[in-house]
Amino acid sequence: MEKVLIFLVFLSLLSIIEGAPKDALITELPGFNGSFPSKHYSGYVTIDEKTGKNLFYYFVVSERKPSEDPVVLWLNGGPGCSSFDGFIYEHGPFNYQAAKTHGGLPQLHLNPYSWSKVSNILYLDSPSGVGMSYSDTESDYKTGDRRTAIDSHAFLLKWFELYPEFLLNPFYISGESYAGVYVPTLASEVVKGLDAGSKPVLNFKGYMVGNGVTDDAFDGNALVPFAHGMALISDNLFEAVTTACNGNYWNSTNSICSKLLEKVDQEVDGLNVYDILEPCYHSTEARANDHLRLPSSFKKLGETERPLAVRKRMFGRAWPFRAPVREGLVPTWPQILNGVGGNVPCTDDEVATSWLNNKAVKKAIHAKENLDWELCTGNIEYYHDLGSMIPYHRNLTARGYRAIIFSGDHDMCVPFTGSEAWTRSLGYKIVDEWRPWFFNDQVAGYTQGYDNNLTFLTVRGSGHTVPEYKPKEALAFFTRWLAGEKI
Numbered sequence: 150m151e152k153v154l155i156f157l158v159f160l161s162l163l164s165i166i167e168g169a170p171k172d173a174l175i176t177e178l179p180g181f182n183g184s185f186p187s188k189h190y191s192g193y194v195t196i197d198e199k200t201g202k203n204l205f206y207y208f209v210v211s212e213r214k215p216s217e218d219p220v221v222l223w224l225n226g227g228p229g230c231s232s233f234d235g236f237i238y239e240h241g242p243f244n245y246q247a248a249k250t251h252g253g254l255p256q257l258h259l260n261p262y263s264w265s266k267v268s269n270i271l272y273l274d275s276p277s278g279v280g281m282s283y284s285d286t287e288s289d290y291k292t293g294d295r296r297t298a299i300d301s302h303a304f305l306l307k308w309f310e311l312y313p314e315f316l317l318n319p320f321y322i323s324g325e326s327y328a329g330v331y332v333p334t335l336a337s338e339v340v341k342g343l344d345a346g347s348k349p350v351l352n353f354k355g356y357m358v359g360n361g362v363t364d365d366a367f368d369g370n371a372l373v374p375f376a377h378g379m380a381l382i383s384d385n386l387f388e389a390v391t392t393a394c395n396g397n398y399w400n401s402t403n404s405i406c407s408k409l410l411e412k413v414d415q416e417v418d419g420l421n422v423y424d425i426l427e428p429c430y431h432s433t434e435a436r437a438n439d440h441l442r443l444p445s446s447f448k449k450l451g452e453t454e455r456p457l458a459v460r461k462r463m464f465g466r467a468w469p470f471r472a473p474v475r476e477g478l479v480p481t482w483p484q485i486l487n488g489v490g491g492n493v494p495c496t497d498d499e500v501a502t503s504w505l506n507n508k509a510v511k512k513a514i515h516a517k518e519n520l521d522w523e524l525c526t527g528n529i530e531y532y533h534d535l536g537s538m539i540p541y542h543r544n545l546t547a548r549g550y551r552a553i554i555f556s557g558d559h560d561m562c563v564p565f566t567g568s569e570a571w572t573r574s575l576g577y578k579i580v581d582e583w584r585p586w587f588f589n590d591q592v593a594g595y596t597q598g599y600d601n602n603l604t605f606l607t608v609r610g611s612g613h614t615v616p617e618y619k620p621k622e623a624l625a626f627f628t629r630w631l632a633g634e635k636i
């Protein structure tokens with residue numbers, strides 16, 4: 150009897166030390182024949198047993214000090230886009246080399262600028278219906294900001310129960326684009342949970358948002374000054390539109406203003422909205438010949454240092470110019486295109502799609518069989534129902550949670566002008582006045598630090614997805630900021 154008891158105690162101790170579920174461990178990945186630099190885990194967490202609502206995660210343990218490095222949750226936006234976007238195209242552990250044959254299995258190489266170099270990083274497909282996440286009940290696919298934040302919080306509590314050895318690590322929430330809404334609303338749920346004594350207790354420290362959707366007015370007013378500052382519209386047009394619209398571009402009802410705004414739209418229409426320096430492919434046919442057709446002086450514009458296959462075209466959300474996310478239904482990309490037909494301008498998701506829809510890959514990462522993975526899905530009906538994010542940022546930073554709002558300064562989808570303006574509008578004292586920050590003795594961008602641990606930072610020459618365009622610089626500021634060092 151005693152022996153059995155001792156054995157049981159021993160077993161439960163073991164499970165505390167070796168908490169991670171064994172069946173979630175990834176032992177091999179099709180396309181990759183090197184050795185894993187750290188442990189990878191993936192699988193589902195059921196957050197509603199009744200409806201069968203399941204959220205998929207992929208967890209990359211830190212390649213440095215897993216027991217001390219922060220745990221960072223990463224969320225891509227859309228709404229409707231999978232966080233494998235970040236995993237495959239941005240800061241994941243692998244670089245993907247496209248197969249020589251169309252639709253073949255890509256080759257995976259290690260990414261020297263993976264964020265797993267300095268953090269334990271958790272990729273979550275959210276809400277259910279997105280990426281590898283799913284529900285057995287169709288009605289779960291009708292969702293919105295509030296539901297998504299509550300579900301992601303439920304996921305976190307269950308996930309940390311499965312991986313208790315990471316409970317004491319500092320915990321951060323991060324994401325980009327529409328995750329500008331996911332991040333602060335989830336952070337707010339986490340803080341509410343801490344206040345209410347939810348278990349387990351998360352060691353939540355702060356959050357990061359990149360080119361994030363935040364507020365109708367700030368986001369909607371950002372394009373015109375961006376277009377002018379970047380020399381995309383003339384002084385004349387800028388002066389006329391500023392006067393006619395009186396600085397309000399997002400909801401003006403003045404007809405002269407509207408006419409001039411249409412002119413602005415026409416001027417910028419042919420550009421790649423995600424990076425004004427990058428070429429835009431207006432059709433799939435154009436893509437096949439893109440390299441031949443591009444003037445050589447253009448090939449370097451918008452160049453990225455990611456060694457392999459970076460998307461020539463980028464999937465994500467292109468809000469109609471100056472019409473940012475408004476209260477109510479947010480159409481997903483496939484829904485927008487339904488009426489129009491054709492491709493999403495300037496986008497490509499081939500490597501991700503061929504890899505993640507491979508049967509052996511699905512099996513290796515413990516994803517549901519027969520699930521049709523899409524980078525951005527039209528299967529959900531998503532409502533923006535929590536309004537402006539500014540009150541969330543105000544509350545979170547006032548409570549001492551650290552925040553960094555970063556921005557690729559050549560993104561026209563969520564331009565830096567909006568993020569710079571709303572962070573400033575909080576009225577916090579400037580504690581680190583606007584200055585360049587450096588990487589390899591070069592100016593990598595600019596930063597301004599505010600009281601309450603709020604940092605605004607630009608990444609020079611980067612498009613919408615900063616770690617994709619500037620992987621070295623992104624890893625540098627990520628590392629410094631997490632460590633609490635001066636960037």
Ligand SMILES: *[C@@H]1O[C@H](CO)[C@@H](O)[C@H](O)[C@H]1NC(C)=O
Nearest residue numbers: 180181182183246256257258
């Ligand atoms: C995988 O292994 C083969 C043979 O060992 C080698 O030729 C190939 O380059 C390797 N692929 C990668 C992605 O390392």
Ligand SMILES: *[C@@H]1O[C@H](CO)[C@@H](O)[C@H](O)[C@H]1NC(C)=O
Nearest residue numbers: 365366367397399400401402
């Ligand atoms: C337009 O936006 C301003 C803030 O930028 C706001 O005060 C005003 O109520 C809005 N008007 C409408 C019609 O939405």
Ligand SMILES: *[C@@H]1O[C@H](CO)[C@@H](O)[C@H](O)[C@H]1NC(C)=O
Nearest residue numbers: 337539540541542543544545
């Ligand atoms: C911010 O905090 C105040 C005071 O606790 C609270 O009333 C309000 O609901 C909070 N707002 C958000 C968006 O969290």
Ligand SMILES: *[C@@H]1O[C@H](CO)[C@@H](O)[C@H](O)[C@H]1NC(C)=O
Nearest residue numbers: 354548549550551600601602
């Ligand atoms: C800033 O963050 C540090 C580290 O988390 C914390 O100790 C400090 O209280 C924060 N400062 C403010 C003003 O919130």
